[in-house]
Amino acid sequence: MKQNIVALSVAIFAAGAAHAQSNDTLAKIKAVGSITQGVREASGALAYALGNGVYAGFHYEVCTNIISDIKKQMGLSQLEAKYVPVTSANRIPLVKNGTVDIECGSTSNTLARQKEVAFASTLYVEEVRMAVKADSGIKSLADLNGKTVVTTTGTTALQVVRQNKRAKNIDFREISGKDHSDSFLLLETGRADAFVLDSQVLAGSIAMARNPKSFKIVGEPLSVEPIAIMIRKDDAAFKKAVDDSIARQVKDGTIAKLYDKWFMKAIPPSNTSLNLPASAATKAAWEHLNDRPTESYKVE
Template sequence: MKYSTLMIATLLAAGLATTAGAQTLKKVADSNKITVAYREASVPFSYLIGSTKSVGFSVELTEAIIDDVRKKIKKPNLEVSYMPVTSQNRIPLLVNGTYDLECGSTTNNSTRGKDVAFAVNHFYTGTRLLVKKSSAIKNYADLAKKTVASTTGTTNSQVIRKYSTDKKLDMQIILGKDHDDSLLLVENDRAVAFAMDDILLFGLMANSKNPASLEVVGDALQVEPYSCMLRKDDPEFKKLVDGTISRLMKSGEFSKLYDKWFMSPIPPKGVNLNLPMSAELKANLKAASDKPAL
């Protein structure tokens, strides 16, 4: 059978509409399975200890959401599948239905909001630099004509590239496929600095081979919120996810989780990041806002 261009367009539109209209809770209930994403190197939000177990602040948020999904769809034996994602593939794999929820270290911004939805913001951070102490680099001006690392698919790689252009610093930007790769570029002297969210840099440094040789420097270029990510046009699932996070914030459980992962020793090395809650996050415990960065 031959299809006209109009017929093909109509079929494609119908397929897209079906995909976009698919509701996560129904999908999960029908299959008795939810697939959630984790990051392999986003300390202390979502990261691996050993070869398979993911842990972290965002992982515990994910588990609380899964518990509420079980109650909502009345399936106490709901199967949970955990899928590793990278900065580069996390959005397309969510959009195409490969997994259902990502709570990691993903910035909630307006550009991404065209493709995905975001829950209540659960952290605020800004781009800074991880360098070797021996490098004598203290701020962005010191990076002129030097090689700087960031991670593929992150807002930070865009921020540092724009900053270099605007300030005519002529940095050479190279990208790791995930944060561990970008850190290695600095440790192996292929880059003089790693531009990334400051909290991730502190976490990576704490668990690096030689933490005493590294430091986080530079002004924060912008403040951005982290948020759990889900598919667009699914108000029922967003209401559930927002409800879980808001409940944790109001009950005090969120603050206890924060203290566990940011103010106490964390695995695998027992390092304490000692990072008090920011003013922005304290305010959002009351506001429960999902407002994106610009």
């Protein structure tokens, strides 16, 4: 009987510890000796795959630095970084269920998403626009009447398109790509007339196309959205560790250097530059670090 009570006590303690770690990422990291980073395979210069398990991009490098800072903060001699490829459709569930500790891709910070996850301080403020074939004659949303528009499943761009569709009273067909590469392929092969998404993702897709000069980004900004690193909700200690690292990287000039590296200089694998200077909104985010959602931004 005594042995059963001891066994039951151990089981209850273990269950309690597991529950505590589910809400305490730093405790989980210390216990398992690793941190799991959600990575994107085709999210423009923010995050993408080079093949053979190698990842790159602005947010990917920011997260590499965050992990290094957390390792120092916790006094760990080693901290293994594990990588889990995520998509627009599964990234939030994988963060919520603990599969991924920190997602470093191209996720828009919105009020709806803040009910499910938390976001680190914003380092990139995006404009949603559209990519078209250079000879398409499409210059704005008004030219999309009767056309086919593609967006990526799980992104907020589709909502933006629908809102503008109602406002301008134009009629177009909507299709979805399973990821950004698939969406661009639909444009490239003529199955879609326009690809609507974050401008840096569009620029990255064009830069890696077989013939980049065959495409261009056109039209007015459809929305302005803060893109941020995503973590679990209600984990104040981990959020502070992430935000502290971001603040350090901004203060010592690391962020400005990384932005220049990924958005202004030639990047692999095509060695083509996106040539996207930091916008006024992005620079303002660096100067006044915050985790405000999309709804607090306005299209100029």
